Amino acid sequence: MISRPPRPREKGIPEATVARLPVYLRALQVLQDRGTATVSSEALAGAAGVNSAKLRKDLSHLGSYGTRGVGYEVEYLIYQISRELGLTQDWSVAIVGIGNLGRALANYGGFGTRGFRIAALLDADPEVVGRTVASLEVRHIDSLEEVVHSKGVSIGVIATPAGSAQGVASRFVEAGVTSILNFAPVVLNVPDGVDVRKVDLSIELQILAFHAQRRADGDGREAERVGLEMT
Amino acid sequence: MISRPPRPREKGIPEATVARLPVYLRALQVLQDRGTATVSSEALAGAAGVNSAKLRKDLSHLGSYGTRGVGYEVEYLIYQISRELGLTQDWSVAIVGIGNLGRALANYGGFGTRGFRIAALLDADPEVVGRTVASLEVRHIDSLEEVVHSKGVSIGVIATPAGSAQGVASRFVEAGVTSILNFAPVVLNVPDGVDVRKVDLSIELQILAFHAQRRADGDGREAERVGLEMT
DNA sequence: GACTGTGAAAATTTTCACAGCA
DNA sequence: TGCTGTGAAAATTTTCACAGTC
Numbered sequence: 001m002i003s004r005p006p007r008p009r010e011k012g013i014p015e016a017t018v019a020r021l022p023v024y025l026r027a028l029q030v031l032q033d034r035g036t037a038t039v040s041s042e043a044l045a046g047a048a049g050v051n052s053a054k055l056r057k058d059l060s061h062l063g064s065y066g067t068r069g070v071g072y073e074v075e076y077l078i079y080q081i082s083r084e085l086g087l088t089q090d091w092s093v094a095i096v097g098i099g100n101l102g103r104a105l106a107n108y109g110g111f112g113t114r115g116f117r118i119a120a121l122l123d124a125d126p127e128v129v130g131r132t133v134a135s136l137e138v139r140h141i142d143s144l145e146e147v148v149h150s151k152g153v154s155i156g157v158i159a160t161p162a163g164s165a166q167g168v169a170s171r172f173v174e175a176g177v178t179s180i181l182n183f184a185p186v187v188l189n190v191p192d193g194v195d196v197r198k199v200d201l202s203i204e205l206q207i208l209a210f211h212a213q214r215r216a217d218g219d220g221r222e223a224e225r226v227g228l229e230m231t
Numbered sequence: 232m233i234s235r236p237p238r239p240r241e242k243g244i245p246e247a248t249v250a251r252l253p254v255y256l257r258a259l260q261v262l263q264d265r266g267t268a269t270v271s272s273e274a275l276a277g278a279a280g281v282n283s284a285k286l287r288k289d290l291s292h293l294g295s296y297g298t299r300g301v302g303y304e305v306e307y308l309i310y311q312i313s314r315e316l317g318l319t320q321d322w323s324v325a326i327v328g329i330g331n332l333g334r335a336l337a338n339y340g341g342f343g344t345r346g347f348r349i350a351a352l353l354d355a356d357p358e359v360v361g362r363t364v365a366s367l368e369v370r371h372i373d374s375l376e377e378v379v380h381s382k383g384v385s386i387g388v389i390a391t392p393a394g395s396a397q398g399v400a401s402r403f404v405e406a407g408v409t410s411i412l413n414f415a416p417v418v419l420n421v422p423d424g425v426d427v428r429k430v431d432l433s434i435e436l437q438i439l440a441f442h443a444q445r446r447a448d449g450d451g452r453e454a455e456r457v458g459l460e461m462t
Numbered sequence: 463g464a465c466t467g468t469g470a471a472a473a474t475t476t477t478c479a480c481a482g483c484a
Numbered sequence: 485t486g487c488t489g490t491g492a493a494a495a496t497t498t499t500c501a502c503a504g505t506c
Contacts, residue, residue, distance in 0.1 A: 016497055022437040026416060040465065049418040052465095053499060060467055068466045069506040085437050086444030093436070100338050104331035108432060116436055155439055178446065179439040181432075185257065187280040195442045197435050201339060201412075204428050205324070205347055206253040206316050208386055208410040211426045213317030215409065247475055271487065283487095284477060291489055299488045300484045 013084070017058040023048045024055070025081045032074050040071035087115030094153040094177075096168050097160030098123040098131075098138050101183055105159060106134040119151035124164070141168070148175040155179045162186045169196070244315070248289040254279045255286070256312045263305050271302035318346035325384040325408075327399050328391030329354040329362075329369050332414055336390060337365040350382035355395070372399070379406040386410045393417045400427070 027047040031039055041059075045052040059065060059072070065080050066072045082088055095102050098121050106121055121133055124141045131138050139147060147153065156172040158165050158180060165184035172180055173194055182188055182198045190196055258278035262270055272290075276283040290296060290303070296311050297303045313319055326333050329352050337352055352364055355372045362369050370378060378384065387403040389396050389411060396415035403411055404425055413419055413429045421427055 014497070018441050019434075019438055021441070022431075022434040023418065025437070027418070041467095042465085047418065049420075051499080053501090054497090056466060057468080057498080064467070066466050067506065068504070069464045071465070084441070086440040087437065089444075091436075091440050091443070100331075100335035104335040105432065107331050115440060116433075154443055155436065179443045181435050181439060187254065187258070187278065189280075193446075195439060197439055199430055199432070199435060200253075201336065201430070202347075203250075203253040203257075204412050204430060205322070205386065206256070206318065207250055208412060208426060208428055209317040209322050209346060210249050210252070210315070212322070212385055212410045213320075215424075245475070272489095273487085282477080284479090285475090287488065288476080288490080295489070297488050298484065299482070300486045302487070 013061045017061050018085075020048070020050065020054075020058055021081050021085055023050075024058070025078065025085070028074055028078045028081070032078060036074055038071050039074055041066070044072065082115070085115075089115070091116050091155050092119040092151050092153045093117065093155045093157055094120040094122060094144075094147060094151070095157040095159060096122045096141065096144070097158060097164070097184075098128050098133055099159065099161075102159035103133055105157060105183075106136070116155075119153050120147045122147065124160075144168075144171050145175045148172070148177055153177060155181065157181045157183070158188075159183045244292045248292050249316075251279070251281065251285075251289055252312050252316055254281075255289070256309065256316070256318075259305055259309045259312070263309060267305055269302050270305055272297070275303065313346070316346075320346070322347050322386050323350040323382050323384045324348065324386045324388060325351040325353060325375075325378060325382070326388040326390060327353045327372065327375070328389060328395070328415075329359050329364055330390065330392075333390035334364055336388060336414075337367070347386075350384050351378045353378065355391075375399075375402050376406045379403070379408055384408060386412065388412045388414070389419075390414045 024044065027044060028039070030047065031044075041052040041056045045055040048055065056066075059077075062080055062084055065077055093116055095105055095118065098106065102121065102123070106118060118134065118136065121136050121138045122141045122144055123129055123138050126140075129138050129140045148156075154177060156169075156177045156179070158168050158172075160168055162184045165182060165186050166188060169180055169182070169188045169190060173190055178194045180188065180190070180194065180196045182196055183200075185200055185202060188196050188198075255275065258275060259270070261278065262275075272283040272287045276286040279286065287297075290308075293311055293315055296308055324347055326336055326349065329337065333352065333354070337349060349365065349367065352367050352369045353372045353375055354360055354369050357371075360369050360371045385408060387400075387408045387410070389399050389403075391399055393415045396413060396417050397419060400411055400413070400419045400421060404421055409425045411419065411421070411425065411427045413427055414431075416431055416433060419427050419429075
């Protein structure tokens with residue numbers, strides 16, 4: 001145990017913090033590209049869109065990587081966050097459902113953000129199978145299990161229609177994939193130990209609509225107070 | 232004030248609750264399509280992937296729409312949630328950036344989830360401008376302001392490359408759009424009162440990677456305890 | 463003097479557990 | 485009896501404010 005490099009905090013980084021680390025990482029990479037060597041919590045927080053106390057608290061969960069009176073060394077912090085997020089290794093990703101969205105995802109350069117590699121594209125439509133997308137040949141969904149094993153896929157991305165998503169998820173799980181990113185508008189049912197995240201356009205729109213309406217209502221009440229009638 | 236229909240809770244629905252209402256709504260619509268008239272908090276919570284206490288607490292913020300001993304009437308609850316989310320009116324949406332992703336969004340049927348209407352597609356590339364996507368002609372980004380006003384756009388969707396996103400956001404804001412859904416991997420800077428939500432593939436992947444690594448580390452420690460050595 | 467790291471307080475969110483009603 | 489609605493407790497997250505260190 002003594003010869004191990006001292007991993008600062010083995011356990012218990014709060015979920016809310018984990019969700020923000022990628023944002024900090026991106027901000028840091030922008031700074032690095034600009035040649036900035038050092039950054040204060042204030043400045044980094046600004047670039048990441050959070051307040052500086054939160055940023056410091058978040059980073060403190062990883063360890064003491066800053067220097068009082070100075071700030072954080074950009075390169076070092078990038079390395080530490082990357083390591084914490086598991087980006088120092090490569091994750092193999094399979095995308096199922098090569099429709100408009102799947103194609104967009106496959107071609108999305110940012111996918112190749114260091115740490116992720118698209119290992120396979122799968123679809124059920126014979127029309128699509130065999131085509132080349134993002135320099136990968138689309139394979140038939142039937143080969144999901146084979147592909148997962150041969151390519152060591154550890155993250156499955158589901159970009160199918162809603163109706164097919166649960167089936168694909170179950171097959172991923174069955175094949176041993178325990179991380180799933182779901183773009184289909186359904187709640188996936190998976191066993192404990194499987195991590196599902198969802199990205200859902202219409203949910204986001206609905207949340208925006210709620211706030212927009214609240215703003216409008218507020219204006220309405222404003223008008224009432226001033227003596228106008230609403231219709 | 233007395234002749235108004237009694238709006239249960241004018242104010243203060245917790246943000247966490249707002250974020251889940253769309254999920255409940257979708258689950259309810261599935262139930263409705265199946266012809267279910269009534270549902271218990273237990274059953275609806277199951278379909279939405281949350282626990283029943285949370286569901287009941289969430290719904291209690293809207294008012295008392297259930298019946299003790301029975302459950303919730305599906306149709307009525309759909310109406311109440313829709314109204315709360317502002318889906319009983321139509322929201323005009325403009326999408327900027329008609330690349331792979333923008334096309335996917337434009338063609339995404341679920342967009343037309345009652346309440347939203349794609350009013351315009353905009354792009355900067357002369358190659359793309361003028362083409363027809365999802366039965367809409369793509370217009371040049373220069374007409375953003377004109378389109379926002381003439382079509383009454385209230386939600387702007389940004390699907391441009393990272394470098395163009397801030398500029399587009401500022402133009403949206405300048406034109407009076409106060410709700411923005413951002414797919415570009417940058418933090419947008421907007422004034423108070425503007426609501427930005429972001430959808431970010433690579434952040435989601437990184438969060439998945441974090442948990443996947445943690446599971447793997449756990450297994451490692453497991454192995455250690457059992458006397459194996461890691462390499 | 464400047465800026466981090468962090469206890470402690472405040473705010474928010476989740477969960478519990480049961481009173482109350484159909 | 486069965487299931488909602490909700491106070492109260494627990495857990496999590498955010499914010500404050502300042503001691504500690506470079």
